[in-house]
Amino acid sequence: MRGTSRRKTIRLKQIRSGVRATREMRDALKSLGLGKRFMFSEIPDTKAVRAAIAKVPHMVSILDGPDILFPREKSTLGIDRIIDAVEAVRALRK
Amino acid sequence: MLRRRDPEYERNVFINCPFDDEYTPLFEAIVFTILACGFRATCARSRLNSSEVRLHKILEIIGDCRYSVHDLSRTEVDRTSALPRFNMPLELGIDLGCRAYGSGYEQKSFLIFDRDRFRFQTYVSDIAGQDIVHHDGDPNRAIARVRDWLRSETGRPDIPGAKAMQLKYATFRGELPAICEHFSLDILALTFADFLFVAGVWLTLKIRPLRS
Numbered sequence: 001m002r003g004t005s006r007r008k009t010i011r012l013k014q015i016r017s018g019v020r021a022t023r024e025m026r027d028a029l030k031s032l033g034l035g036k037r038f039m040f041s042e043i044p045d046t047k048a049v050r051a052a053i054a055k056v057p058h059m060v061s062i063l064d065g066p067d068i069l070f071p072r073e074k075s076t077l078g079i080d081r082i083i084d085a086v087e088a089v090r091a092l093r094k
Numbered sequence: 095m096l097r098r099r100d101p102e103y104e105r106n107v108f109i110n111c112p113f114d115d116e117y118t119p120l121f122e123a124i125v126f127t128i129l130a131c132g133f134r135a136t137c138a139r140s141r142l143n144s145s146e147v148r149l150h151k152i153l154e155i156i157g158d159c160r161y162s163v164h165d166l167s168r169t170e171v172d173r174t175s176a177l178p179r180f181n182m183p184l185e186l187g188i189d190l191g192c193r194a195y196g197s198g199y200e201q202k203s204f205l206i207f208d209r210d211r212f213r214f215q216t217y218v219s220d221i222a223g224q225d226i227v228h229h230d231g232d233p234n235r236a237i238a239r240v241r242d243w244l245r246s247e248t249g250r251p252d253i254p255g256a257k258a259m260q261l262k263y264a265t266f267r268g269e270l271p272a273i274c275e276h277f278s279l280d281i282l283a284l285t286f287a288d289f290l291f292v293a294g295v296w297l298t299l300k301i302r303p304l305r306s
Contacts, residue, residue: 066132075291
């Protein structure tokens with residue numbers, strides 16, 4: 001049907017805090033609809049969006065499924081340490 | 095006392111199940127599936143504050159969750175006391191009561207598990223009209239059942255298929271020992287909150303890590 005084609009979207013999740021990021025990185029996050037850790041946004045998949053993602057690749061994850069919710073309680077392990085551990089384990093397995 | 099319902103009520107899933115070592119593989123598979131489907135898993139273990147009365151804590155959690163998984167597979171006679179364990183059927187009863195009498199809780203949805211298909215009819219025949227599913231103690235079957243239930247109840251098209259979910263879980267189980275070793279943690283001694291965070295981070299990074 002004419003005019004009903006769905007625009008391709010991209011689902012993003014911010015996985016690291018923007019507190020120590022540069023202003024340029026924080027602006028890139030804002031343009032992606034993010035800003036705080038664990039924020040989720042679904043936006044059109046365009047070249048501009050991809051360019052903004054390329055500025056903050058370590059802070060953003062592209063999801064191909066639903067938004068993953070984290071518990072509200074604090075983890076005794078620390079989120080950043082878990083991220084580092086998961087990445088280290090993956091690097092070893094490669 | 096009236097209390098405000100959790101703002102994320104629609105995405106909270108309460109898990110009512112035994113918390114022993116034998117059940118842990120099933121429990122962790124169910125928690126992982128709930129997270130991977132985009133929901134928040136919660137259970138009596140998510141609040142370890144000893145100053146709270148356990149039943150009050152469970153009542154609050156039930157009131158905060160639209161979805162519930164009740165596993166009755168451990169309703170059996172205890173060898174030492176020769177009495178049945180009835181915690182799980184009691185919590186299922188509270189949840190059914192909440193749905194029946196609670197204003198605004200009519201849309202609550204349950205998934206009831208048992209070990210075998212018709213076993214529950216001998217000890218809680220009052221729920222014989224309900225559709226009860228069995229997992230045979232198999233985590234992969236439990237994953238498929240939980241995923242199918244959440245997908246059909248929510249109608250969300252973004253929930254991955256059962257096979258993909260089982261594959262993801264197998265990969266996660268393969269990496270979990272090394273992640274725990276990284277923290278010098280015993281894999282069997284992970285707290286509920288830590289398991290949730292590790293699984294949540296793993297799922298978020300696993301999907302498509304951007305950093306090589």
